[in-house]
Amino acid sequence: MSTRWYPIYQKGGPQLRVFLPNFWLKLIKPTTEQPANIVQFSCSMQMTKFDIKNYLEKIYNVNVVDVRTRIAMGKTKPDPGKGYIVKEEDEKIAYITLPKGEVFKFPDLFANEMKPEEERDKALKEAKEGHNKFLEKNKNRPSLPGWFNI
Amino acid sequence: MSTFAKIGGITRLLANSSISKVNNTCKLRSLSTTPCRRELMEFFDDEKNWGVQEVKSGRSWKSDELRLKSNTDLHKLWYVLLKERNMLLTMEEECKKETRLFPSPERLDKVEDSMKNLETVVRERNKAYHLLETGEKGERPRKLETNVLGLHYKYKMSEHPIPKHLNTKWKKQYEFYKYDKEVEMFREKLNEKNYLAKKKQHRREFNHVIGLLNRFPNMDMEALKQQYPEVDIEKAKNSRKYGGHFEPK
Known part of the structure; x- marks a missing residue:
């Protein structure tokens, strides 16, 4: 079931089918070290273990051996500005076991990220180029304002 | 063959x-x-978009465009959008954890917008089909109910395997209005509060219109009437506040 409303299921009735599921699933980096064939997900609170298994198998073509879920309680802490106590949302976390021999490693998404110096140089270069272009355009029309254009 | x-x-x-x-x-x-099976890597963006500042993307699907599509096409598109949203959520979460800026966060809004539009189109078709076949809309039925505090709300009806009078759980969950002296008092006070607020609003608008008439005597009266339909302009002109501090001509 997705979070939508469906008619009640009674014995002998037709099987309930979800045509447009609106569940979301996030693959998250495990905080503690896990075996190589275990993948950690954060999912919609309404999802059951069966939902997660079917979701991954039917939509993503991932073979799932086992699903375990837990609900992580959101942190309670004082609001940074106001000081009153606020609680973060609870989230459901699912641990998926892949079949024996299959391995998943969470990729390093920021490996080929630009360094701050490179970024700064790039921005400076772009600004210089823009300025040169502007000068080039206004070379033959002195004393005209920069916004004057056709 | x-x-x-x-x-x-x-x-x-x-x-x-x-x-x-x-x-x-x-x-x-x-x-x-068929596209190559990336399986779990479908939860991540293209490798060329990792760690970049900006990712270019098109606009969201409009409902008028989706109305031209067949049911199967919509069904397929839903799953494409669903996967895209999961991918974006995953990337956003990872960026948050690594304290980086998530590049082009408007992508998520676009996907959500497309999904919303798609759902309205599917719902339209569903309604039309049900009306044609059964004469009913086929939507979840709703009823105007009064809760324990005497306030009206739309109660979403649902199917139950056992009748109402036997369903103790349902009875506990949904408490509807029964006569209560204190609730009546509360309702009276609430009505008074609402009435006073309405009156205050009306008075404020009335005075504002007088102010406008004083400042702009040659104003378009039709436009004024259209903007403040509640205010009686003739009455406003008869008010002692109307006219400046000078002798009338």
Whole structure:
């Protein structure tokens, strides 16, 4: 079931089918070290273990051996500005076991990220180029304002 | 059958590059190929978009465009959007954890917007189908109910396996209005509060209109009437606040 409303299921009735599921699933980096064939997900609170298994198998073509879920309680802490106590949302976390021999490693998404110096140089270069272009355009029309254009 | 065999043969031949040139001359429909199975890597963006500042993207699907699509197409598009949203959520979460800026966060809004539009289109079709077949909309029925505090709300009805009078759980969960002295008092006070607020608003608008008339005597009266339909302009003109501190002509 997705979070939508469906008619009640009674014995002998037709099987309930979800045509447009609106569940979301996030693959998250495990905080503690896990075996190589275990993948950690954060999912919609309404999802059951069966939902997660079917979701991954039917939509993503991932073979799932086992699903375990837990609900992580959101942190309670004082609001940074106001000081009153606020609680973060609870989230459901699912641990998926892949079949024996299959391995998943969470990729390093920021490996080929630009360094701050490179970024700064790039921005400076772009600004210089823009300025040169502007000068080039206004070379033959002195004393005209920069916004004057056709 | 024969075409199938042909296509099968050609796909086999295509693997051999030396012979594939010969087959290009054949009149064939473009081969439909399924995208490669990336499985769990579908939860991540393209590798070229990792760690970049900006990711260019198009606009969201409009409902008018989606209305032209067949049901199967919409069904397929839903899953594409669902996967895209999961991917974006995953990337956003990872960026948050690594204290980086998530590049082009408007992508998520676009996907959500498309999903919303798609759902409205599917719902429209569903309604039309139900109206044609059964004479009802086929939506979840709702009823105007009064809760324990005497306030009206739309109660979403649902099916139950046992009748109402036997369903103790339902009875506990949904408490509807029964006569209560204190609730009546509360309702009276609430009504008074609402009435006073309305009156105050009306008075404020009335005075504002007088102010406008004083400042702009040659104003378009039709426009004024349209903007403040509640205010009686003739009455406003008779007010002692109307007219400046000078002798009338």
